[in-house]
Amino acid sequence: MKQRRFSWRRFSAIVKKEVIQVLRDPVSLRLAIIMPVFMMLLFGYALSTEVDHITTAVYDQGRNEDSRALVERFTASGYFKISYYSDSEKEVKDLIQAGRVKAGLIILPGYSPGADALSSQALLIIDGSDPTTARTALSSGLLLAQAEARDAFEQKQEKSGVYYAINLEPMVAHVWYNPDLKNTNFTIPGLVGLITQSITVMLTAFSLVREREKGTIEQLIVTPIRPAELILGKLIPYVVIGYAGFLFALFLCIEWFGIIPAGNIALLIGLGLIFVICSLMIGMLISTFAKSQAMAMMLLMLVILPSVLLSGFIFPREAMPDIVKAVGYILPLTYFLNIIRGVVLKGVGMEFLWLDVVLLSALTVVLALAAIFRFRKTLD
């Protein structure tokens, strides 16, 4: 067990060999570059469709100027699309039941938003089976009605010439970083991380397995090559490819989807390199377990699915039970989502991101050691 010294010559032999093989395989090379672009565009649009044009049925019993103004405000907001004008409450309910509309607006007789009494004069019924749509309908509906009431109240005061204060806003709320609460600002930067991780993990997951399937690994074992030289040497060309993919995805996020980072882009690009290396290490670890490419594919799913669901990409991690949350800590994406969202949305720098950066780097080292250790074991 002596002479465990790292040899740069053997390391460079592996790097050269991998570069030759990658360049001889133009299909995989092109795929690694085209995939991030294709996936960014595809998922970018799939995830960026804000809930709007919610189909709505209206039963207007007020039939006056004010009630028409309320319906007009609902339509103008873009959130609601009036598809039915009904004549009874029952009709509205039937339409919701049948799934023809997602919301029903019932305006009571004598609707007058500027009246002194603040009792409700309109009813918004929402189909809650899809919570995302329902939440949008609920919050935008309430806001619209409130605004309508405020405007009407002010108009009335102007007409009468009598001014008195009435507090229609018991609380003032400010939304920071993403004032329009646009979904895309949250999901698209996350998507950059998810796509980068999925592709880079795949790149290395197959590299050792391919050698095992072809029997070349048997030959390498009888040479003086050390596991660290082999694993790190194999990594280098894929760092270049994976990093290029990351930069493409980030470029699309900024230029195509128009999400301009509030913080330092150079910092983000630098930290992206650690993230790419960390993801490649996961792939490397997978390839020390997998006996065949089919098995590597299955192990890949074990990484990709939790990455979508547990990293905070879709569901907020704050709401998860501790055990489930802990699983997320072994995914580089968990840390990188904090980093990319922090830089892009909040514009924060290392002073707030250092913990995520330290943990991501630590994870990279742990994964590298695990891969090297695992590889050493496969020799016995």
Added chain:
Amino acid sequence: MNNAIVVKNLTKKFGTLTAVDRINFSVPRGCVYGFLGPNGSGKSTTIRMLCGIIRPTAGSATIMGIDVLKEPEKVKQSIGYMSQKFGLYDDMTVKENLEFYAEIYGLSPAERKKRRDEIIGMAGLEGKERCLARTLSGGFKQRLALGCAFVHAPGLIILDEPTAGLDPVSRRAFWQIVRTLAEGGTTVFVTTHYMDEAEGCDTTCFIFNGRIMAQAPPEELIRKEKLKTLEDVFIKYVEMDQGTPEANSRKRWLEILGFRRRNGGGR
């Protein structure tokens, strides 16, 4: 040091199975040593222990004066190993394969170039330097594989069924190269199932069920056993250990019938 390989009481157990059972042999330097035995006899396990890939359960092995147990990494540097399914990178050219292994064995750029050209000449691969390994015929592939294993000019080269599946012409061409290496002072440790190849070895060693049955130059074994060819010797040794083929076949049938009876008893 006159011996390239010295093996003493070498044993390997996998759980309860003893794959190699206290074997002893030594291989003099510069000799072509045929290591013979049927499939599953412990040949590959022995070779893997000699290469420093797996640790012996007991016993010792010294390769070119280096203790395999103490310095397995140093052993790897001083031997060349080639198997039937040698790991050539088939998407790399002849030159690239040679240069890759030369660099893995730590040769300097100048040495790499020199050795590469020497090997191409030795293996008769002139004009094919830029061919992808996958486009080579089986015979050329094995010659390139031998070249890759010999690229660092080791004192000992271990060949594990190097000619399996080759046509007779390719086999002869391959063995001519092996002979050249041996004449140059390289020790060759080779396993094969072709007895004509074994007869060409300086010394042969028969291993069966993890134990060594005989060890002598091939002519001496044929004379001693009073048989015509080495193939007859091989078959004789296997039958000696298993009993006669007729007795075996009877035993096997009884086993099958007995198994059936036990199974049928429940009905």
